[in-house]
Amino acid sequence: MDNAKEAAALARDALKRQVAKRRLATRLTREGLAPGADAPFRVAVYFSDEPVNLYQIRQWYAPLQELARTQPVVVISRMPETTLMLLEECPLPVLHAPRVTEIESFMAHHEIGLVLYVNQNVRNFQMLRFATPAHVFVSHGESDKSYMASNQLKAYDRVFIAGRAAAERLTGALVDFDVAARAVEIGRPQNDTTYPAPHLPADGRTTVLYAPTWEGDRPSMAYGSIATHGEAMLTALLADPRFRVVYRPHPRSGAFQRSYGAASARLAALVEQANAADPTAHHLVDTRTAFGWHLTALDACITDVSAVALDWLATGKPLVLTRPSSPSAEVEPTRLNTSVPLVPAADAGGIVAVLDAAVGQPDEARAAVVEHYFGDTAPGAATARFVAASTELIESRLAHA
Numbered sequence: 001m002d003n004a005k006e007a008a009a010l011a012r013d014a015l016k017r018q019v020a021k022r023r024l025a026t027r028l029t030r031e032g033l034a035p036g037a038d039a040p041f042r043v044a045v046y047f048s049d050e051p052v053n054l055y056q057i058r059q060w061y062a063p064l065q066e067l068a069r070t071q072p073v074v075v076i077s078r079m080p081e082t083t084l085m086l087l088e089e090c091p092l093p094v095l096h097a098p099r100v101t102e103i104e105s106f107m108a109h110h111e112i113g114l115v116l117y118v119n120q121n122v123r124n125f126q127m128l129r130f131a132t133p134a135h136v137f138v139s140h141g142e143s144d145k146s147y148m149a150s151n152q153l154k155a156y157d158r159v160f161i162a163g164r165a166a167a168e169r170l171t172g173a174l175v176d177f178d179v180a181a182r183a184v185e186i187g188r189p190q191n192d193t194t195y196p197a198p199h200l201p202a203d204g205r206t207t208v209l210y211a212p213t214w215e216g217d218r219p220s221m222a223y224g225s226i227a228t229h230g231e232a233m234l235t236a237l238l239a240d241p242r243f244r245v246v247y248r249p250h251p252r253s254g255a256f257q258r259s260y261g262a263a264s265a266r267l268a269a270l271v272e273q274a275n276a277a278d279p280t281a282h283h284l285v286d287t288r289t290a291f292g293w294h295l296t297a298l299d300a301c302i303t304d305v306s307a308v309a310l311d312w313l314a315t316g317k318p319l320v321l322t323r324p325s326s327p328s329a330e331v332e333p334t335r336l337n338t339s340v341p342l343v344p345a346a347d348a349g350g351i352v353a354v355l356d357a358a359v360g361q362p363d364e365a366r367a368a369v370v371e372h373y374f375g376d377t378a379p380g381a382a383t384a385r386f387v388a389a390s391t392e393l394i395e396s397r398l399a400h401a
Helices: 003-029 060-069 080-089 100-108 123-129 151-156 164-173 226-238 258-277 295-297 307-315 345-359 364-374 381-399
Strands: 042-047 073-077 094-096 112-118 134-139 157-159 183-185 206-211 243-247 298-302 319-322
Touching: 003 080, 042 080, 042 123, 042 164, 060 073, 060 381, 073 183, 080 094, 080 298, 100 123, 112 123, 112 364, 112 381, 123 243, 134 151, 134 381, 157 164, 157 381, 164 364, 206 295, 226 243, 226 258, 226 345, 243 258, 295 307, 298 307, 298 345, 307 364, 319 345
Parallel strands: 042 073, 042 112, 073 094, 112 134, 134 157, 157 183, 206 243, 206 298, 298 319
Antiparallel strands: none
């Protein structure tokens, strides 16, 4: 039975790809979006993933737009469905290059001094073969997950990191990796961006973001709390009229384990049931907006060991972390998880008391931790560092080309 379901799923995926290819070909023909248009690009953002991972590049749109003011940027997409979505939403030029030969043709006609990578897709190696540009891993978040100190980072010329915490993480984990020479601290440029926010009433409720990560694709990455903590925490929060809950599951929730996706659906149902019982509550299941507005509009955050935790940390507002139930998920003591509550699944039902204590913690107690992870968090500072570091690499590489 499982084999039949898997075969059916593969057939559906193949059909979707064929439909996307035809739609994309029609659009490119109709609109004249020739691959590798004539703009003198100097920066390429390489993205070879399916649409489910578009969240990884979306958070870079605003910083890349700033870079593009002086260093023209193009996004190279390999998958037709992804390219179609990028053409609709991305504020930067998009090149569809499904074949390596098309990438070769593009690189031959442009002076690309910098290639940026937001993830560790195995197809990155098809781009890393080009020797002229600097290849830089920028990731799609800053977190204390083991992923952030992968030996794969050695494949890149540079790694753009948020701050001293990341440098210490790399120093402690990697052998024969010159952190001082290859890791460049830029802060978190995404936090300089203002995002459109949905309307939530200003009625005195404390608005709490619950933003768990996905289940992970292996035991060592099983940091997600949806199936272990979620129901107990949301039940307690939704029962307390002092709180408004914004539930934002990770876009990949359920991608590896269907049961995890089903658990997320149950949590969404709890939120909707609470709204039905009290229409003035205005709880929200948020699966459509770009992440970022939450940082300014909401009051407190409950999340897992993830990039959301560190993005929220920079706000200086109350933060609570969940302790992963998987014994294989590494949670080494860090400045973050030793400075905020870390809640095991057995204590999830007591989240209200934990949150109340976190809300009472003075903001200044978090300032040193924020500086350790992000450096200067003044508005625009991280974006300026990103643009400066990128420009320096571009000029250096093209001067020696």
